[in-house]
Amino acid sequence: MPATDVTPATSPSAPHERAEILAEAERQMNICNACRYCEGHCAVFPAMEMRLSFGAGDLAYLANLCHDCRACYQHCQYAPPHEFAVNLPRVLSEVRSLSYEDTAWPRAFGRLYRANGLAVGIITAIVLATFVTGAVVLADPAALWGVNRGVGSFYAVIPHNVMVVLFGAAFGLAMIALGVATVRFWRGMGAGVATSGENIGTGPCVAASARALHDAATLRYLDGGGDGCTYPGEAPSMARRWFHHLTAYGFLLCFAATCVATLYHYGLGIEAPYAVTSVPVVLGILGGIGLIVGPIGLLWLRHVADPVPADPGREGMDAAFIFLLLATSITGLALLALRETAAMGLLLTVHLGIVMGLFVTLPYGKFVHGFLRLAALARYAIEKKRGQAL
């Protein structure tokens, strides 16, 4: 059946393969493009209206503009069980997963997206086991199992230089991989803009980036025009937006805590552990709380959400990342609370093992959504300036 037919070629609930996913997304886009009732919901629809056809690049772009707010599904007169079976949040989520897979660096690692929950889980388990084994074998048992307080107690378990080299390398590699993925995505998206054949190129203009950053940072497209998005159910709610903010800004605060601590260490020569009132610890506590409340909220929302617009293929990926964040914050705060007890050594090892698992899997899991979304929003800001909807 050609992709432009109006009724779906495959059972709407069955898991889909690549060609099926793209054909299905194209089919639904053609319906939306003739309808346009959702125009004001988000950036997907105005961007769609600038196109007459929907190739793989266009679909990857549109899919990454989608924030999965589900308004278009709740408001669609053609939502299943209607025979047109329009269910954009689900099919765009499937296309997003394909775009993650396609842009992964190194390419072979794209396969990790196929069963991402499992992959992230196994990798983290291996990293964690390695850390614990390493500490048990290499560290001074007194430092690992005893009660140690004061300057240098952390580094007696795992030497500072080892930490810096390991985490610096992991983080650097993750950033390179994410950067390559973003560039690949930027180059691959949106070949078919109706209004201008030209490629936007790799140099996004400053204004577009600022707009995109603003829209992403405020989760503009989860505000549903002021009432919130139709998630977890039909009635608008701000819950998703707030829990995501807590999670994202919690993560950033924790990251900031680490940066400040590094600055303390090298710039000011002050060594960990730091006082509870010190800048890195305060940042870490605030971030850690966000990173506990946010992910728990997101998990709870997923649990009670309307299942029809959800993409079952994404459950593992999303859950793995949320659990990893949660494990990071819980072990981090536990370490802070118990750092003057005998549990410190093992807790430090476990915390660092989990953070390492997080770093290693950053470019091969849910985390990439932020980078590709930012790139898609930047492109949207540019298109909006110069483009003209049909």
Added chain:
Amino acid sequence: MNHNELNGESFDVVVAGGGNAALCAAVTAARAGARVAILEAAPRHMRGGNSRHTRNIRTMHVAPTDVLVEAYAEDEYFDDLMRVTGGVTDERLARMVIAQSGAAVRWLGNQGLRFQPALGGTLSLARTNAHFLGGGKALVNVLYRAAEAAGVRVFYDAPVTGLDIDGSRFQAATVGGSGAAPARIEGRALVVAAGGFEANIDWLREYWGAAADNFLIRGTPYNRGEVLRLLLDADAARIGDPKQCHAVAIDGRAPKFDGGIVTRVDAVPFGIVVNRNAGRFYDEGEDFWPKRYAIWGRLVAAQPDQIGHVIIDAKPVGRFIPPVFPPVMADRIGELATRLGLDPIVLQETVSAFNRSCQPGEFDHNVLDDCRTEGLAPAKTHWARPIDTPPFRAYSLRPGITFTYLGVKVDATARMQMADGHPSDNIFAAGEIMAGNLLGKGYLAGIGMTIGAVFGRIAGREAAARARN
């Protein structure tokens, strides 16, 4: 809620129907303190009737709003209505609806409905019509939530199949579900807001003959006119021409029911339209498409087999909203004709005759341009350019019925009138079932929802007051 649970129950206000008009009435009545039941024929996922398919509501406003440009004064709105109906309207009711349209739209906003500026492709309505963010289903969802919050009991799969009317006084409604035993629901007042009979092919056949079998129904399959029939049988005063219906030309491949807005084909002004005999039959360039698509429904309905074919070449692609069904394509007109099941020689002749008569001009699809035919019957008076650039494309057209005009007569309090000239004791009507009071003929885009919202609120208020006495 299963309607079997409600056998023998009694309410202050029973509302028959579950679209815009019914919901506005139910919410208003419940907020006025009445115990209200909504009887909606459709299952939950199909709730909301044709209101579920709408995109906007026409409203007067004295100054620009966040979603409407300039102003649309009461008098201008009224003049527009007079123009499209040729004066066949109840002026008093029309003025009342228009005057209250602004308040009705604000009320919808207060229930949580959001609006958006005119959609791409509907800019001609940017001044007169407020577009629902997310479309009519968003409106329906908002109003069902408001109804439930106000304590209204909503019953799905609950078609009204009988009305116990004593003289002019409503006593009870019978609800019969598929398979389930019928239930009797008593009420102190009844609001009828169950739409027209556009989905009832047998009824349409009474006026259109066998042609009705080729009609497509754009909206819900549940508007079968049972309630209207019951009221007319109980001697309600009828209003509106039963032969009138709003029909637009839509894609012939659309589903029989519920295809909604996306089955539209906006290509007509860019090409020619031929019938089964491969001949043209009307000026495709008479006016802008939004002003003409409604007459094309009737034009196609009058053609043999109720079918038409729009034929365009490659030039206009990208200038109209892409139809949802793919075109039939061919590099030669004869080939295209064969694919469409038309006589290739006749179609070639029709296209050549059209091409020969096209006068040179400056093509501009945004204005009534000077590209027209000379010496051709029927003429194409604008946007006439030779069809000469392959690949050629064709879309089929069929009449798509939007709604019917026959209804019950009401007064300014939405009270239904009886054939003998007296008002009904406790029956009120709102929405399409009484729209014929205002729309003797013709249609003004977006006024269907205005009539439903204004009369729905009046009917709810009056029914609640009647139930209290």
